[in-house]
Amino acid sequence: MTAALEVTGLTVRVGDRALLDGVDLTVEPGEWVTVIGPNGAGKTTLVHSITGLRRFDGGRVLLSGRDLTGLKDRARAGLVAFVPQTPVVPEGMPVFDYVLLGRTSHRSLLRAESPHDRSVVGEVLARLDLVAMADRGVHTLSGGERQRAVIARALVQEAPVLVLDEPTTGLDLRHQLDVLEVVAQERRSRRIAVVSTLHDLTLAGRFADRLCLLDEGRTVASGSVTEVLTAELLGAHYGVDVTVVDVGGTPVVVPGPRTVT
Amino acid sequence: MSRAVRATTAGASSALKVRHVVAAVAFMVVAALVGLSFGPAHISIGSIISDVAWRLGIGGHPLGQVDGFIVWSLRAPRVVLGLLVGGTLAVAGGAYQGVFRNPLADPYLLGIAAGAGLGATIAIVVIGSGADAPGVTPIFAFGGALFAVAMTWLVAGRGATGPTTLILAGIAVASMFAAVQTLLQQSSSLAVTHVYYWLLGSLSGATWGGILGVLPYMVVSVVVCLSCAKLLDVLSVGELESASLGLPVVAVRTIVIAAASLGAAAAVSAAGLIGFVGIVVPHAVRLMVGVSYRRILVLSLFGGAGFLVLADLLARVVVPGAVLPIGVVTAILGVPFFVLVLHLRRLRLR
Numbered sequence A: 001m002t003a004a005l006e007v008t009g010l011t012v013r014v015g016d017r018a019l020l021d022g023v024d025l026t027v028e029p030g031e032w033v034t035v036i037g038p039n040g041a042g043k044t045t046l047v048h049s050i051t052g053l054r055r056f057d058g059g060r061v062l063l064s065g066r067d068l069t070g071l072k073d074r075a076r077a078g079l080v081a082f083v084p085q086t087p088v089v090p091e092g093m094p095v096f097d098y099v100l101l102g103r104t105s106h107r108s109l110l111r112a113e114s115p116h117d118r119s120v121v122g123e124v125l126a127r128l129d130l131v132a133m134a135d136r137g138v139h140t141l142s143g144g145e146r147q148r149a150v151i152a153r154a155l156v157q158e159a160p161v162l163v164l165d166e167p168t169t170g171l172d173l174r175h176q177l178d179v180l181e182v183v184a185q186e187r188r189s190r191r192i193a194v195v196s197t198l199h200d201l202t203l204a205g206r207f208a209d210r211l212c213l214l215d216e217g218r219t220v221a222s223g224s225v226t227e228v229l230t231a232e233l234l235g236a237h238y239g240v241d242v243t244v245v246d247v248g249g250t251p252v253v254v255p256g257p258r259t260v261t
Numbered sequence B: 001m002s003r004a005v006r007a008t009t010a011g012a013s014s015a016l017k018v019r020h021v022v023a024a025v026a027f028m029v030v031a032a033l034v035g036l037s038f039g040p041a042h043i044s045i046g047s048i049i050s051d052v053a054w055r056l057g058i059g060g061h062p063l064g065q066v067d068g069f070i071v072w073s074l075r076a077p078r079v080v081l082g083l084l085v086g087g088t089l090a091v092a093g094g095a096y097q098g099v100f101r102n103p104l105a106d107p108y109l110l111g112i113a114a115g116a117g118l119g120a121t122i123a124i125v126v127i128g129s130g131a132d133a134p135g136v137t138p139i140f141a142f143g144g145a146l147f148a149v150a151m152t153w154l155v156a157g158r159g160a161t162g163p164t165t166l167i168l169a170g171i172a173v174a175s176m177f178a179a180v181q182t183l184l185q186q187s188s189s190l191a192v193t194h195v196y197y198w199l200l201g202s203l204s205g206a207t208w209g210g211i212l213g214v215l216p217y218m219v220v221s222v223v224v225c226l227s228c229a230k231l232l233d234v235l236s237v238g239e240l241e242s243a244s245l246g247l248p249v250v251a252v253r254t255i256v257i258a259a260a261s262l263g264a265a266a267a268v269s270a271a272g273l274i275g276f277v278g279i280v281v282p283h284a285v286r287l288m289v290g291v292s293y294r295r296i297l298v299l300s301l302f303g304g305a306g307f308l309v310l311a312d313l314l315a316r317v318v319v320p321g322a323v324l325p326i327g328v329v330t331a332i333l334g335v336p337f338f339v340l341v342l343h344l345r346r347l348r349l350r
Helices: A043-050 A073-077 A095-106 A115-127 A143-155 A173-190 A201-207 A231-238 B003-010 B018-037 B045-055 B065-100 B112-127 B136-155 B163-185 B189-200 B208-227 B229-235 B239-244 B249-271 B277-289 B293-317 B326-349
Strands: A005-014 A017-027 A032-036 A058-063 A080-083 A161-165 A193-197 A210-215 A218-224 A242-247 A250-255
Touching: A005 A043, A017 A032, A017 A043, A017 A058, A017 A193, A017 A218, A032 A043, A032 A173, A032 A201, A043 A161, A043 A193, A073 A080, A073 A095, A080 A143, A080 B239, A095 A115, A095 A143, A095 B229, A115 A143, A143 A161, A143 A173, A161 A173, A173 A193, A173 A201, A201 A250, A210 A231, A218 A231, A231 A242, B018 B045, B018 B065, B018 B293, B045 B065, B065 B163, B065 B208, B065 B229, B065 B249, B065 B277, B065 B293, B112 B136, B112 B163, B112 B189, B112 B249, B136 B163, B136 B208, B136 B249, B163 B189, B189 B326, B208 B229, B208 B249, B208 B293, B229 B239, B229 B249, B229 B293, B239 B249, B277 B293, B277 B326, B293 B326
Parallel strands: A032 A193, A032 A210, A080 A161, A161 A193
Antiparallel strands: A005 A017, A005 A058, A210 A218, A242 A250
16 A cells, blocks of 8 residues: 655754754555744754655655656646644635635646535535635634634645644644544544644643654654653653653653652 | 545636636725826715716716816826736736745846846936937836846756756846936036936826836736736745656746746836835735635735735825925835734734
8 A cells, every 4th residue: 555655864954053863764555743843943854844844854754656756747746635733814704715725736727616526525515514604714723613714724625644833833722622623533434644843741742643753853652552652762862851641541741750859 | 436525626726716807906996086187176985976977978067177187197107007017917926936945036137127227327418318318218218128138047057956056147238228327427427416306206107108018017916926826836846846747847936037027117217216115015915814825815916906906196295396206105104014914914813
């Protein structure tokens, strides 16, 4: 079976500094891999590189077996969808139209959208509980609703890979869970391969199949949640003491040494 | 599918609405008729409509020989040029605003005004065109305007570096051109006056021949800009995100800027520098019908056309026996109109 995403030896340099240095990453259809790591580790550089939004200096990215480097914009958008960390919110654009932008790659650029495009958007809006807001301006939505609209836009691209850069930024606990559960449901029901970055390590552990710990542009650990979320690894790479406790089989990361007095 | 979903999928929220187009075209036609009717000799709108009907062979009565000459040979070229220049400038302005994602962008942003100014100055000062060769100045202005935009494009690294760099490059090129223009003008005060009046803008030199000269550029410009309206909507989520959605950002930016600049250069060469149409018209349309460029550009075409004809009418009749510079009128007319639309919108939002 062809992997949805296969990254080998990905290297990005700025001057003589390597932002990414030989990163490997393979994600199968239906699998969720979360990239964690301290600030400046190269997480955003990685997601921008694998979505074709940034040039890289070495290595190879295959999307469903096709080399990213040779792909035109439209073809690429059909293979990988992207949810940015801070989406631009176009003032006054209705939610329906905003989500419809995700269909750009499905028709020749000068053609108007088809009835099929509109029904795909309608279905995704229904799945993500956004129908009641379809005619409202995107800028009037709350943080959680807005993030769901951005995810809806990515989902109507119907790409086999979904990349999310810090999708929970600025959301309260309930909406963080909300957004991640929406993604979890979609990847299960549609076998979408998901790559996300996430700051919250406990949430990262709850939702991902595998974790990839990035530090200074290098993969320093990769594997199952319990293999990567260890006090030793996190302590070494985040530069702080952490305690990892097991709560019903889920590792919970608590900042600070084991005994706080 | 639930009923709610069906409702949304059936409704076309950003598509052009027929009633909007009908209203905009009606505004343009009324403006054109008023423009044909008013002047030193008053010829009623009814009799003009009757004459048009007669010419089309669907009843009506022809105008008298003198009135017919006044309407079709004296006023019509001026009205038609006004429609073309106004419509083109408004579409070009709207397109620029979409590309730069900045509601204050206008068609002269990348050096067209300074380029046309330098071109006209070269024609008037160096070649000595003026009263004896009136056709030369527009050609030089057109060439100068396009040359300036091309310079801006190259200075900014062929548009690959983003809108901000382009705007800064435009400022640099415009300053450079303005300096050279000033230098050339030093030679004679007569030339200064000539250039000044040419740049102030006017539709008074309109002829059918002149209109045919600029028409192809304007048609190409408007058609390309309108075709790209949907892509400008995609671009409204920014460069990075629209690229992730599959938009070839640099290519779209290049094509739209080239097309809008071509139209604006043709407009300037035909009528001088007429400000405000390119900002006020698309902005007013946006406030009335929403942010989709699929609506804004088409409606700006008709709105801008009607607006400029009305502005020219005011320029002709406000001060009896004198013609005001049309650029002055568009500004005086445009600003209060703009304030009114802003105010209405604020009331509606409350």
